[in-house]
Amino acid sequence: MSDNPDREPERGQRTAAEGAQGAEQGQAPERKTQAEHSQGEQRPQTEQRSLNEQREQRLRNLEALVERGFEAHPYAYAPTHTAARLHELHPAPEPGDRLGDERVVVAGRVLLLRMLGKLTFATLQDGSGGRIQASFQKDKLEAYNALKKVDLGDWLEVGGTLYATKTGELTVDADAFRPLVKSLRPLPDKHHGLTEKEARYRQRYLDLMVNPEVKRAFELRGKATSYIRRYLDGLGFLEVETPVLQAVPGGAEARPFVTHHNALDYDFHLRISLELYLKRLIVGGFDAVYEIGRNFRNEGISYKHNPEYTMLELYWAGKDYLDILALVETLYSGLVQELLGTTKLTYQGTVLDFTPPWPRVDYTGELAKRAGFDFDPLDEERLRAWTAEKHPGAAAGELPLAQRPLNQLFDKLYDIYVEPNLVGPVFVMDHPEAISPLAKRHRSRPGLVERFEPVAVGMELGNAFSELNDPLDQRERFERQQALRDAGDDEAQMLDEDFLTALEYGMPPTGGLGLGIDRLAMLLADVPSIRDVILFPLLRPQ
């Protein structure tokens, strides 16, 4: 790096010219695209006049920097320290201190620029999430005047020695600087930032740039999946990848997306679950497999639902659902401890204690208690009579609740009376067989299966079974699902003949788990919506 770079100025010049030209060319197709989307109105030019003026000014500034000998688009940069690291090294410098002779190089986006005549301060933000101040003195820098051509949002590389200002702020006393890239568009308001949610989702890069807590949420999410991989790998699990495009989308009750493969001329579905393929792998002889993958459900969007979301699914031969339950407790509490330094986290003002063991409640027992039944929920006749009395209404085009299939009846009552009221973390245990077509019958409780769901703050965090491995029973369950489909329930599961064939070769006793990664991330980051932990949530195109 050089104050007045002499390396290949000719090349730099040419590169800069290309860069500027390229940027101008970049405008034309964008205008066209906007014109297309505004359906032939001639709005864009007038509407964006102010923006275009600023962009043109920035292009002129770029040209001016190139004329001074700076490269418009350098190919690499190599800071000696991140901003965060410098603050670690010098946590509380004394005002006015010189902090050694070591020359440091920092690089980052210029968020603030304060020009005081012959002295300029800039605040740079880099990928560490930290910010570092640099100061530039006219009498030390030949290229000082070029700072006038630096705009907010540009990236800058700055070399120099460290000191603390009068007020004690750690600052790089620049002996050289170099623009790394120009921002052609103005940053959001430096004080208020970007607040409109739509803009934050559509232009997440801006959200990340100016809202540090957003970046933190995604860092936590990344660390969480990393922890899960380390934990499972340590137990001897193998991470695998199974098909997203599936002929028969199985493993869950959900409407799938449909897509078409041209060469095979077949309509495939995007997967709604990882389950049935992972179980085939247990049949194939893997003892312990997991996948962290995207599911796609063609359903509504809410604070806890996005049409594409991420699941961890694991299958562990030899284990039953209680073994899996212990794994969930250990994994969750260890993860929360590692990332937040405690097993008690605060989610939207509610303290959740993930220290094992978590309380357990019985699915049917809790339903009876919270809904106020004086009978066993498995007594279908009384359940329907009670429902007919308490929930007589029906939405347009739908049957009254009491007349719907038993699985829908249970799901609905659970959604009304139980789930929203569970603060947790808590395990809901032993679901009715009618709502669990892939889980093994309970070894001692007729009508129930060996299944649990971890629940917190009214959200299902996961789902686990002793996996059904009796192929004849599985076929019957599928056939009952098929009957529901035939009766108009398009969320009922499809019969997967190939999966049944696999089961007929014998799947050893196996415990399985699905864990929602997005909801885990919501809890860790303490954010109210799933969209706050999905970088680019699904939006209608503009």
Next chain:
RNA sequence: GGGUCGUUAGCUCAACCGGUAGAGCAGCUGACUCUUAAUCAGUAGGUUGUAGGUUCGAGUCCUACACGACCCA
């Protein structure tokens, strides 16, 4: 699918009962060697989401549409 609210300058927001659409930041010009959202002086920037309607006059009222937020099913 229903309800409520919202959409005004690049960003964040104003605009009373329907009467010439404003401010801060960003931009531009200038001043300034310890600033911290720097400050100071000046300056430019608008088809008020789209299309209709009512009215002498619409950002404001009405209708439809688009996009979004929140709540409900």
